[in-house]
Amino acid sequence: xxxxxxxxxxxxxxxxxxxxxxxxxxxxxxxxxxxxxxxxxxxxxxxxxxxxxxxxxxxxxxxxxxxxxxxxxxxxxxxxxxxxxxxxxxxxxxxxxxxxxxxxxxxxxxxxxxxxxxxxxxxxxxxxxxxxxxxxxxxxxxxxxxxxxxxxxxxxxxxxxxxxxxxxxxxxxxxxxxxxxxxxxxxxxxxxxxxxxxxxxxxxxxxxxxxxxxxxxxxxxxxxxxxxxxxxxxxxxxxxxxxxxxxxxxxxxxxxxxxxxxxxxxxxxxxxxxxxxxxxxxxxxxxxxxxxxxxxxxxxxxxxxxxxxxxxxxxxxxxxxxxxxxxxxxxxxxxxxxxxxxxxxxxxxxxxxxxxxxxxxxxxxxxxxxxxxxxxxxxxxxxxxxxxxxxxxxxxxxxxxxx
Amino acid sequence: xxxxxxxxxxxxxxxxxxxxxxxxxxxxxxxxxxxxxxxxxxxxxxxxxxxxxxxxxxxxxxxxxxxxxxxxxxxxxxxxxxxxxxxxxxxxxxxxxxxxxxxxxxxxxxxxxxxxxxxxxxxxxxxxxxxxxxxxxxxxxxxxxxxxxxxxxxxxxxxxxxxxxxxxxxxxxxxxxxxxxxxxxxxxxxxxxxxxxxxxxxxxxxxxxxxxxxxxxxxxxxxxxxxxxxxxxxxxxxxxxxxxxxxxxxxxxxxxxxxxxxxxxxxxxxxxxxxxxxxxxxxxxxxxxxxxxxxxxxxxxxxxxxxxxxxxxxxxxxxxxxxxxxxxxxxxxxxxxxxxxxxxxxxxxxxxxxxxxxxxxxxxxxxxxxxxxxxxxxxxxxxxxxxxxxxxxxxxxxxxxxx
Numbered sequence: 104x105x106x107x108x109x110x111x112x113x114x115x116x117x118x119x120x121x122x123x124x125x126x127x128x129x130x131x132x133x134x135x136x137x138x139x140x141x142x143x144x145x146x147x148x149x150x151x152x153x154x155x156x157x158x159x160x161x162x163x164x165x166x167x168x169x170x171x172x173x174x175x176x177x178x179x180x181x182x183x184x185x186x187x188x189x190x191x192x193x194x195x196x197x198x199x200x201x202x203x204x205x206x207x208x209x210x211x212x213x214x215x216x217x218x219x220x221x222x223x224x225x226x227x228x229x230x231x232x233x234x235x236x237x238x239x240x241x242x243x244x245x246x247x248x249x250x251x252x253x254x255x256x257x258x259x260x261x262x263x264x265x266x267x268x269x270x271x272x273x274x275x276x277x278x279x280x281x282x283x284x285x286x287x288x289x290x291x292x293x294x295x296x297x298x299x300x301x302x303x304x305x306x307x308x309x310x311x312x313x314x315x316x317x318x319x320x321x322x323x324x325x326x327x328x329x330x331x332x333x334x335x336x337x338x339x340x341x342x343x344x345x346x347x348x349x350x351x352x353x354x355x356x357x358x359x360x361x362x363x364x365x366x367x368x369x370x371x372x373x374x375x376x377x378x379x380x381x382x383x384x385x386x387x388x389x390x391x392x393x394x395x396x397x398x399x400x401x402x403x404x405x406x407x408x409x410x411x412x413x414x415x416x417x418x419x420x421x422x423x424x425x426x427x428x429x430x431x432x433x434x435x436x437x438x439x440x441x442x443x444x445x446x447x448x449x450x451x452x453x454x455x456x457x458x459x460x461x462x463x464x465x466x467x468x469x470x471x472x473x474x475x476x477x478x479x480x481x482x483x484x485x486x487x488x489x490x491x492x493x494x495x496x497x498x499x500x501x502x503x504x505x506x
Numbered sequence: 507x508x509x510x511x512x513x514x515x516x517x518x519x520x521x522x523x524x525x526x527x528x529x530x531x532x533x534x535x536x537x538x539x540x541x542x543x544x545x546x547x548x549x550x551x552x553x554x555x556x557x558x559x560x561x562x563x564x565x566x567x568x569x570x571x572x573x574x575x576x577x578x579x580x581x582x583x584x585x586x587x588x589x590x591x592x593x594x595x596x597x598x599x600x601x602x603x604x605x606x607x608x609x610x611x612x613x614x615x616x617x618x619x620x621x622x623x624x625x626x627x628x629x630x631x632x633x634x635x636x637x638x639x640x641x642x643x644x645x646x647x648x649x650x651x652x653x654x655x656x657x658x659x660x661x662x663x664x665x666x667x668x669x670x671x672x673x674x675x676x677x678x679x680x681x682x683x684x685x686x687x688x689x690x691x692x693x694x695x696x697x698x699x700x701x702x703x704x705x706x707x708x709x710x711x712x713x714x715x716x717x718x719x720x721x722x723x724x725x726x727x728x729x730x731x732x733x734x735x736x737x738x739x740x741x742x743x744x745x746x747x748x749x750x751x752x753x754x755x756x757x758x759x760x761x762x763x764x765x766x767x768x769x770x771x772x773x774x775x776x777x778x779x780x781x782x783x784x785x786x787x788x789x790x791x792x793x794x795x796x797x798x799x800x801x802x803x804x805x806x807x808x809x810x811x812x813x814x815x816x817x818x819x820x821x822x823x824x825x826x827x828x829x830x831x832x833x834x835x836x837x838x839x840x841x842x843x844x845x846x847x848x849x850x851x852x853x854x855x856x857x858x859x860x861x862x863x864x865x866x867x868x869x870x871x872x873x874x875x876x877x878x879x880x881x882x883x884x885x886x887x888x889x890x891x892x893x894x895x896x897x898x899x900x901x902x903x904x905x906x907x908x909x
Contacts, residue, residue, distance in 0.1 A: 118561045152581070156588055158521045163588035170599050171584035174577035178555070181574035185559055185566035196573050200603065201648055222648070245604055245625070 104269040105227070106131055109141040109237065109259035111275050114333035115179050116146030118186075124333060125186040127274070128232060132192060137227045139266065141237040141259040142183060144175025165210035169239075169249045173199065176236035176255070183234050194232040197222060199239035200247070204258065206240035212251030213240060215258075215320075220265045235262065253314020260317045264324035271326050272339075273313060278332030279340035280305065280312050283357045283499045287492055292503060294355055296341040301355045302328075304447040304481045308358035318342065346449065354448040354457070357499045359491050361442040363393070364416035365473070367408040368423060370400055370433030380430055381407055381423065388422045390415045394443070394476040394485060404433075408474065410485060413439060441473065442491035445483035446498060458482055464501040470494050507672040508630070509534055512544040512640065512662035514678050517736035518582050519549030521589075527736060528589040530677070531635060535595060540630045542669065544640040544662040545586060547578025568613035572642075572652045576602065579639035579658070586637050597635040600625060602642035602650070607661065609643035615654030616643060618661075618723075623668045638665065656717020663720045667727035674729050675742075676716060681735035682743035683708065683715050686760040686902045690895055695906060697758055699744040704758045705731075707850040707884045711761035721745065749852070757851040757860070760902045762894050764845040766796070767819035768876070770811040771826060773804070773836030783833055784810055784826065791825045793818045797846070797879040797888060807836070811877065813888060816842060844876065845894035848886035849901060861885055867904040873897050 108131065110124050132138045152171050156163050180196035187194035203219025226233045237255025240248050250257055256273055263271035277285070278293065280302065285291040297305075299322035306315045312330055321328050321342065331339025371377050378397065385392050393410040400406040411419050416437050423435045451457050461482060465472060470493065474485035486494055511534065513527050535541045555574050559566050583599035590597035606622025629636045640658025643651050653660055659676055666674035680688070681696065683705065688694040700708075702725035709718045715733055724731050724745065734742025774780050781800065788795050796813045814822050819840050826838045854860050864885060868875060873896065877888035889897055 118558075121562060155521075155581075155585065159524060159585055160588035160592040164591055167584045167587040167591070167599060170587070170601075171581060174580050177577050178558075178574060181570045182558065182562055184570040184573070185563040188567055188570070189563040196570060198573075198650075247601075 105137045105139075105266060107139045107141065107259050107263040107266070107268045107271045109255055109271070109273045110143070110333060111255065112143040112146055112149070113276055114274055115142055115183065118182075120333075121182055121186050124274070125183065125190060127333070127336075128183075128187065129190055129192055132232050139223060139227070139233045139235060139262055139268070140183070141235045141255055141262065142176060142179040143237050143255040144172075145179055145182075148175040148178065166246060169210045169247050172249055173236070173239040173247050176238050180234040180236045187232055187234075192232060193230060194234060195226050196234040196236070197226070198236045199258075200241040200245070202235055202262075204240035204261070206242055206248045206250065208242040208244070208246070208248065210248055213242065213248035215240060215250070215261050218261050218265045220262065223262065223266065253316055256314050256317035257320060260320045260324075260326050260328070263326045264320065268326070270329060271321065272329045272331060273317075274331055274333040275312060276333070277312060277330075278335055278337065279330050280310070280342075281356065282354070282503055283495055284310070284359070288357070288496050288499050290503060291499065294340050295338070296343065296346040297355050298346050298449045299342060299344060300480055301447050301449050302342045304445070304478075305356050305358050308360045308443065308445045308447070308483070310356065310358045313342070353450040353454045354446050354502045356447050357495050357502070358445050358447065359442055359495050360445075361488055361491060362413045363410045363441060363443050363485070364413045365408055365410050365438040365441050365485065366416065366419050366423070367406055367436045367438070368430065368432050369406050369436060370404045371407055372431045373403055373405055374431075377430060377432075378407055380426065384422050384426060385411075385419060388418055390419050390422075394474045394483065396474045410441070410443065410474070440488045441485050442488040443483050443485050444491055444494045444498065445481055446502070447481050449480050451480055451482070460501055461498055464497040465494055468493055468497045508540045508542070508669055510542045510544065510662050510666040510669070510671045510674045512658055512674070512676045513546070513736060514658065515546040515549055515552070516679055517677055518545055518586065521585075523736075524585055524589050527677075528586065528593060530736070530739075531586075531590065532593055532595055535635050542626060542630070542636045542638060542665055542671070543586070544638045544658055544665065545579060545582040546640050546658040547575075548582050548585075551578040551581065569649060572613045572650050575652050576639070576642040576650050579641050583637040583639045590635055590637075595635060596633060597637055598629050599637040599639070600629070601639045602661075603644040603648070605638055605665070607643035607664070609645055609651045609653065611645040611647070611649070611651065613651055616645065616651035618643060618653070618664050621664050621668045623665065626665065626669065656720055659717050659720035660723060663723045663727075663729050663731070666729045667723065671729070673732060674724065675732045675734060676720075677734055677736040678715060679736070680715060680733075681738050681740065682733050683713070683745075684759065685757070685906055686898055687713070687762070691760070691899050691902050693906060694902065697743050698741070699746065699749040700758050701749050701852050702745060702747060703883055704850050704852050705745045707848070707881075708759050708761050711763045711846065711848045711850070711884075711886070713759065713761045716745070756853040756857045757849050757905045759850050760898050760905070761848050761850065762845055762898050763848075764891055764894060765816045766813045766844060766846050766888070767816045768811055768813050768841040768844050768888065769819065769822050769826070770809055770839045770841070771833065771835050772809050772839060773807045774810055775834045776806060776808055777834075780808075780833060780835075781810055783829065787825050787829060788814075788822060791821055793822050793825075797877045797886065799877045813844070813846065813877070843891045844888050845891040846886050846888050847894055847897045847901065848884055849905070850884050852883050854883055854885070863904050864901055867900040868897055871896055871900045873900075
C-alpha cells in the first residue's frame with residue numbers, strides 16, 4: 104500500500120518525540136508499504152521565528168515572512184531523515200519547491216494549484232521513505248509561499264490525492280474525532296467514522312482536529328483520511344464519503360466556536376435593498392458572514408444582525424460605520440461575548456426532533472438562544488459565551504447520555 | 507556601480523547588528539548603486555543546528571546536514587529584507603536554488619559549477635536590493651548543497667564574477683588585512699592593498715580573513731575584492747592582481763598557523779621509492795602534505811617528516827601504520843605541538859636577504875627551526891608551538907619595527 108502520514112508540530116517537538124514518530128514510520132515501512140511523510144515545524148519554531156521577525160519589523164512583508172517561516176518544516180524533515188538513517192532505513196527529505204508543490208501568490212495563505220510529485224515518485228521507486236516539508240510551496244515566480252493554518256494537513260491530502268495513495272493518516276495530539284471536546288465534556292465518545300460533510304461542519308465549528316481546507320480537498324479527490332494519535336497506537340477516526348449505518352450515530356458531535364462576534368446594524372429603515380447593501384460591503388471587504396437574523400427594531404425599523412469570525416469584527420464594524428448615513432441606520436454595534444454551539448450529523452435530515460431535543464437541553468439550563476441557523480446536517484445556536492461550555496455538556500448529555 | 511557586499515555571521519548575529527548592517531547597505535544603495543548582498547547564518551545558528559542534529563544522530567548523512575544547515579542563511583536574508591523594508595527600501599531575499607547557484611554533489615563542501623544569476627539580474631532591474639543566502643546551492647538532482655568553510659565569501663565572489671560587478675566587498679570583524687594578527691602583535695599595520703597571490707598564502711597560513719577558495723575564484727575572474735569592517739566605516743584592504751609600488755611593502759605579512767601536525771616516518775631504509783610510497787599513501791587518503799623534510803636517521807636509515815593539517819594527523823598516521831612493514835621503517839610518530847610561521851610578500855623574490863633577517867629574528871629569541879620551506883612569495887618555518895607567538899612578534903618587529 105501507499106500511505107501518506109502527517110505529523111504535527113507537537114509530535115516532532117524534540118528529539119525524543121522525533122524518535123517516537125520515527126518508530127511509527129518505521130513500522131509502516133517495514134510492513135511493506137511505500138511511505139510518504141509530511142511534517143510540520145517543531146513545536147515552538149514558528150512562534151520563535153515570528154518573534155525574531157517582529158523584533159526587526161512589526162509589519163514585515165508576507166513574502167519575506169514566508170521565506171522565513173518555511174525553514175521550520177525544512178528543519179523537521181531533515182532531522183527526521185537523520186533519525187531514520189540512524190534506524191538504518193533509507194530516507195530522503197524534500198522541501199515544497201523540490202516536490203513541485205505550486206501555489207498561487209497569496210503569501211501567508213497560498214492555495215495549492217498543482218503538485219508535480221515526480222520527485223516523490225522517483226524516490227518511492229528507490230524504496231525510500233519520503234519526508235516532505237509541509238505548509239510550503241512555490242508560486243509561478245519561484246518564490247516561496249506558505250499555506251497558512253492547517254497547511255501541513257492540506258499538503259498531506261494534496262500529495263495523497265496526486266499519488267492516489269491508499270490512505271492518508273493525520274497523526275495529532277488526540278486519537279480521533281469525538282462527539283464533543285473530550286477535555287471539557289465528560290462522556291465524549293470517539294467516532295470510528297465520520298463523513299467529509301460532517302467533518303467540514305465540525306472543523307468550521309472549531310473542533311480543531313482537521314482544518315477545513317484539507318477536508319474539502321480530501322472530499323473533492325476522494326482521499327480516505329484517518330485521524331489518529333501520535334502517542335497511542337490504536338485506531339482513530341476515519342473520514343470518508345459514506346459512513347455505513349452500523350458505524351453511524353444520528354448526531355456525530357457537539358461543537359463550540361467561541362471565536363465569533365455578532366455585528367448588529369441597529370435601526371435600519373424598512374426599505375428594500377438595505378440588507379443587500381450591508382452584505383455587499385462585507386463581500387467587498389472579504390469578510391465571511393455566517394448566521395443572519397433580521398428582527399423588528401423600534402419605530403418601524405429593523406435590526407440586522409450577523410455573525411463573523413472574531414478576528415474580522417473590527418474590520419466589519421469599521422467598514423459599516425462609513426455607510427451609517429447612506430444606509431440610514433442608527434448605528435453599528437459589536438458583541439464579542441457570544442459563542443456558537445452546534446450539533447452535526449449526516450442522519451439529522453431523516454431524524455425529526457433533533458432541534459426539539461437540543462432546545463430542550465438549553466431550556467433546562469436556562470440558556471437564552473439569540474440566533475438559530477440550520478442546514479441539512481447541522482443545527483447551530485448563538486448563545487452568550489459564558490454559557491457555552493454548560494450548553495455543550497447539556498446537549499451532549501441529552502444526545503449521548505443514555506446510550 | 508554594481509556592488510556585491512558580503513556580511514559574515516557575527517555581523518548579523520542579532521537584531522541590533524542586522525540594523526547596523528542594513529545601514530551600510532542603505533547607504534550604498536542610496537548613493538545610486540545597484541546592490542547585491544550575500545549573508546551568512548546568524549551567529550550561533552549553524553552550531554545550534556549541528557547540535558540538534560547530533561542529538562538525533564551522531565553521524566547523519568551529509569545530504570541531510572546540508573538540508574538542515576542551509577536554513578541558517580535563509581533566516582538571515584529574510585530578516586535583513588524585513589529590516590530594509592522597515593527603512594522603506596525595496597528588498598528581496600533569495601536562496602541558493604532561487605538564484606540558480608549550481609554545484610557538484612559533494613555535500614558539505616560542494617564546488618560551484620555555474621551561477622545562472624538571471625533572477626538576480628531581474629530583481630536588480632526592478633531597482634531592488636537583492637539579498638542572497640550564502641553558503642548554499644543545488645546539485646543536478648535539485649538537492650540542496652552547502653559549500654563548506656568560507657562558503658559565503660565564495661558565493662559573493664562567484665556572483666560578483668557572473669554579474670561582472672564593479673566591486674566585491676567582504677565585511678568582517680576586522681577592518682582589513684594586517685601585517686600580523688593585530689590582536690597578538692603590537693604594531694601590526696593594516697595593508698591598503700595586497701595581491702591575490704599574497705592573500706592566498708596568507709589565507710592558507712591561517713590569517714583567517716578570507717578563505718582560499720574565494721580568493722582563488724576572485725583571482726581567476728579578476729574580481730576586485732575589498733576586506734573591510736562591519737563596525738568601523740573606513741577603507742579596508744583591497745585584494746587585486748597587481749599592487750602598485752607605492753602601496754606595496756616588501757613583506758605583506760607575518761602569519762602563524764598552529765593547526766598543523768608533523769608526521770615522521772622514522773627509520774626509513776635508504777632505498778629509492780620509499781618517499782614515493784609514503785606520499786602515494788597520503789594521496790590516496792586525500793591528505794594534503796605541506797612541508798617535507800628528509801633527514802639522516804640512525805644506522806644508515808632516514809627519517810621522512812612532513813606537515814599536514816592537524817585535523818588530518820590521525821588519519822595520516824593510521825594510514826601509514828598499515829605500511830610500516832612494507833615500507834620497512836621503524837615506526838610513525840606524530841607531533842602536534844608545532845606551528846608554522848611565515849612571511850609573505852610579492853616583492854620577496856627581488857629582495858635578497860629576507861630569509862637572513864627572518865632567521866636572525868628567530869635566533870635572537872633562541873627559537874629552534876625544525877623545518878623550512880620557501881616559494882616565490884613565501885618563506886615558512888616550523889617551530890615549537892609554544893614559541894610561535896613570540897616568533898611572530900620578533901619577526902614582525904624585525905621587518906616593520908623601524909618603519
